[in-house]
Structure formats: structure tokens, C-alpha cells
Amino acid sequence: MSDGRISRWRVTVTVIVALIFTVIPLPAALQAARPDLLLLLVIYWALSAPRIAGLTFAWICGLAIDLLTGVLLGQHALAFLCVAFLTHKSQLRMRLFPIWHQTLTVFALLVLYQFVVFWIDGVIGDPVTTWRRWIPIFTGALLWPVVVTVLDKAHENAGRRRRSAQK
Amino acid sequence: MVTLTSDSRPIIGRGPPLGAGFFFLGVLAVTVMFLDHRGGYLETARLWMSAAAHPLYIAVQAPSDAWSLLIDSFSDRERLRKENARLSEQLRQARVKLLQFESLHEENRRLRGMREASAGIAARTLIAEIINVDVDPFRHRVRINKGADDGVFKGQPILDAFGIVGQVVRVEKYTSVIILITDAAHAIPVQVNRNGIRSIAVGAGELGRLSLPFMTVESDVKVGDLLVSSGLDGVFPTGYPVAAVTKVERDPAETFALVEAKPLAQLDRDREVLLLWVDKPAAAPAAGPVQSSIEP
Numbered sequence: 056m057s058d059g060r061i062s063r064w065r066v067t068v069t070v071i072v073a074l075i076f077t078v079i080p081l082p083a084a085l086q087a088a089r090p091d092l093l094l095l096l097v098i099y100w101a102l103s104a105p106r107i108a109g110l111t112f113a114w115i116c117g118l119a120i121d122l123l124t125g126v127l128l129g130q131h132a133l134a135f136l137c138v139a140f141l142t143h144k145s146q147l148r149m150r151l152f153p154i155w156h157q158t159l160t161v162f163a164l165l166v167l168y169q170f171v172v173f174w175i176d177g178v179i180g181d182p183v184t185t186w187r188r189w190i191p192i193f194t195g196a197l198l199w200p201v202v203v204t205v206l207d208k209a210h211e212n213a214g215r216r217r218r219s220a221q222k
Numbered sequence: 223m224v225t226l227t228s229d230s231r232p233i234i235g236r237g238p239p240l241g242a243g244f245f246f247l248g249v250l251a252v253t254v255m256f257l258d259h260r261g262g263y264l265e266t267a268r269l270w271m272s273a274a275a276h277p278l279y280i281a282v283q284a285p286s287d288a289w290s291l292l293i294d295s296f297s298d299r300e301r302l303r304k305e306n307a308r309l310s311e312q313l314r315q316a317r318v319k320l321l322q323f324e325s326l327h328e329e330n331r332r333l334r335g336m337r338e339a340s341a342g343i344a345a346r347t348l349i350a351e352i353i354n355v356d357v358d359p360f361r362h363r364v365r366i367n368k369g370a371d372d373g374v375f376k377g378q379p380i381l382d383a384f385g386i387v388g389q390v391v392r393v394e395k396y397t398s399v400i401i402l403i404t405d406a407a408h409a410i411p412v413q414v415n416r417n418g419i420r421s422i423a424v425g426a427g428e429l430g431r432l433s434l435p436f437m438t439v440e441s442d443v444k445v446g447d448l449l450v451s452s453g454l455d456g457v458f459p460t461g462y463p464v465a466a467v468t469k470v471e472r473d474p475a476e477t478f479a480l481v482e483a484k485p486l487a488q489l490d491r492d493r494e495v496l497l498l499w500v501d502k503p504a505a506a507p508a509a510g511p512v513q514s515s516i517e518p
Contacts, residue, residue: 129254
């Protein structure tokens with residue numbers, strides 16, 4: 056669990072925070088722009104802790120979103136799975152990208168995610184066609200550098216604390 | 223840049239190949255979707271899984287609950303007294319209206335009995351509170367704090383003090399999701415209270431507007447007409463107010479008039495709604511005793 060690795064515990068805490076963020080009431084004007092924080096976390100953990108955050112982890116996170124938002128079960132699970140698969144595929148490359156390049160890649164992944172959700176909505180005959188449904192892609196991409204900075208910092212701090220405790 | 227940790231994949235012992243996992247989970251997701259959409263086979267599973275999610279709602283609710291508790295306990299005497307006076311006045315007015323209700327109700331039942339028709343009559347109501355969580359910004363759905371444990375069922379009508387609010391679409395253990403009549407995917411059969419013309423009110427996807435796409439140009443409908451539920455869908459009980467007509471545009475070249483209405487229920491301001499259990503019209507057995515009782 057320790058020795059510089061990212062613990063399951065830390066991943067779980069961030070996931071719970073993201074789940075709360077998914078349903079926390081926002082002002083009506085901002086509701087449509089709510090970024091998919093949980094998806095960003097899934098991408099982040101798939102890059103930095105791929106053995107903990109595998110495809111099953113992404114799938115379960117997606118299912119949690121389905122449950123919380125009361126939509127068709129499995130819809131977001133599939134969308135999360137697609138994103139996690141591509142992230143794992145290009146994991147070794149993506150980790151070395153400079154941050155702006157990484158952000159662009161995440162943007163592409165978010166487009167894919169929203170498209171899968173949109174497509175399944177259409178298949179079951181209940182599509183949301185307003186253009187505002189695409190806003191979370193942009194807010195999500197903007198949030199990516201923030202997520203990376205915060206979680207990297209937290210990781211560094213935890214490592215430093217552990218090292219000083221060992222001394 | 224994301225930090226490289228010592229947790230990168232080992233070369234040996236990677237576990238199942240990525241593609242296989244993707245394929246398996248993908249098939250699983252599609253199966254789950256299919257079962258959920260087609261047969262509703264997963265209602266029980268959803269019930270229990272959502273019970274696990276309940277603490278999350280409580281966590282999200284807690285700040286606003288604490289705030290309103292604080293406000294309530296510090297609200298001043300003067301305000302409470304005013305509110306009290308206002309409420310007693312309302313109660314008095316309602317009482318006066320109620321005086322006649324009993325006899326009208328009885329009369330209505332007798333008449334219906336004679337016609338051997340028996341409309342559903344509301345048997346039981348339960349107050350539910352709207353939980354302050356966001357469900358979906360693009361759909362008019364809200365979550366209420368009553369679920370399967372309180373006997374809520376799918377398709378149950380929801381009212382507030384002014385009219386019909388919507389119906390239950392998903393039942394979970396402690397909460398349920400309701401769809402408002404203004405959701406673009408919702409339609410409710412209505413009739414004009416003045417003359418009984420039947421139509422269907424479809425949600426326009428924005429709060430405060432319903433559209434009636436199936437009113438012919440020559441149908442007798444005016445701005446200000448009250449629309450009540452016709453009960454033809456077997457979901458909503460008959461005769462509850464739904465909306466007031468706000469706009470009628472007739473173009474003789476068209477088959478249908480452009481009719482819009484404003485829901486009477488306060489969809490954007492409601493904190494509490496009413497769940498309704500309706501006695502299903504039990505035709506013959508219910509009508510029998512009523513008929514015999516009016517003979518003497």
C-alpha cells in the first residue's frame with residue numbers, strides 16, 4: 056500500500072468527492088456546464104495508477120453515475136469504459152505529453168464520452184438535442200490541468216511526509 | 223504532467239489483455255442496458271444499489287438542511303405571527319369551501335353509481351420533499367425523498383397544491399425520480415374544463431410551458447381556459463387541474479391550431495409535493511351497493 060505507490064484509499068476518497076460533485080446542486084446557470092469530474096479522475100488514475108484503476112474500476116464508476124442520475128443503467132458505464140480503454144492503450148505515451156498536449160487529448164476523450172452518451176440516448180429514443188449538452192466537454196478540458204496539478208501536489212506531499220516519517 | 227510512479231505496469235504478469243477486458247465489460251454494459259430498457263428486469267437491483275448511494279444524498283443535502291434549520295430557529299416572532307395569521311385566514315376560507323364538498327362528493331358518487339361509471343377517487347396521499355440534488359440539467363426530473371419503502375410505485379401521479387406536477391419514473395429504495403409534465407418526453411391527456419374537449423398536453427422542455435399540438439383549428443378553446451386531466455391514460459386521476467391556456471393562434475391553412483398553456487403547479491418553486499394513491503375504478507362491485515342505497 057505504501058512505498059511510493061498510490062493507495063487504493065486515496066483513489067476511493069477522490070472518487071467519493073467526484074460523486075458528490077456530480078449531484079451537488081449548482082446555480083441553474085451553471086448546471087449545464089458541470090464538468091464530468093469523475094471521468095477526469097478515471098483518466099488521471101488510469102495514467103498514474105493503472106493497476107488500481109483498470110477497466111473494471113472505470114466501469115463501476117460509470118455505473119455509479121447511472122445510478123445517481125437515474126438514467127439507463129449501463130449507459131455511462133459503457134462511455135467510461137471506452138474512455139478508459141483508450142487511455143490505457145495510450146497510457147505510456149500520454150504520461151509524457153506536455154500538459155497542453157495532454158489537455159487536447161483529454162478533450163478528444165471527452166468528446167468521445169459525450170458522443171457515446173448522446174448516441175445511447177438516441178438509440179433508446181430519448182435524445183437531448185440542445186447544443187448546451189456539449190458544454191461539459193470544454194469545462195472538463197479546462198479543468199484537466201487543475202486536476203493534474205492538485206493530485207500531483209497531493210501525491211508529492213504524501214511522499215514527503217512518508218519519507219520524513221521514516222527518518 | 224502526470225507523475226510517473228513506481229506503479230507502472232510490470233512487464234510480466236500483466237493480467238488479462240486489455241482488449242479482452244474491454245470486450246467483456248462492453249458486452250456486460252450492453253446487456254445491462256438491454257435488460258434495464260426492455261424488460262425492467264433490473265428494478266430490484268437498482269433498488270438495492272441505490273440504497274447504497276443514499277448516504278451520498280444525505281451528505282449533499284446536509285448543508286442546505288442545516289441552513290434551513292438555522293433560519294427556522296432564528297426566525298423572529300413577528301414573522302411567525304404574521305404567517306400564523308395568514309395561514310388561519312387561508313384555513314378559514316378552505317373550510318368554507320369544504321362545507322359543501324362532503325355533500326357534493328356524496329351526490330357525485332350517487333350520480334356516478336347511477337351511470338354505472340366509477341372514476342378513480344384519490345384514496346391516500348403522502349407528502350414528499352424534493353431532494354436538493356441535481357439529476358439532469360437537460361431533463362425536467364427531480365428526486366423526492368420517498369421511495370419503494372413508502373409504497374411509491376412507477377407511474378404514480380404527483381400533485382402540489384395547485385395542480386398536477388408529474389409522475390414517478392424511477393423508484394428506488396429511499397428515493398424516487400419524478401418526471402415533470404414540462405419534460406419534452408412527457409405527455410398528459412387533458413380536457414378543456416369549460417366544454418370537455420379532449421387533447422394531449424406535451425411538455426415543451428422548458429418550465430412554464432406546455433404545448434397542445436392536437437387541437438384542431440376549429441376547436442373551441444380560448445386563452446384562459448382551464449385544462450384538467452381527463453384520466454384517459456389510466457395514470458392520472460380525472461379532473462385535476464393541469465394548466466391554463468396562454469396562447470391560441472389559428473391559421474386557417476393549417477389543420478391544427480397553435481395552443482400553449484402554462485402549468486398551474488409551481489414546478490420551479492415547489493419544495494414539497496403530494497404523492498397520490500388512486501383507487502382503481504372497480505366497475506361493477508363498487509357500483510352495486512351504491513345503487514341499492516339510493517333506492518329507499
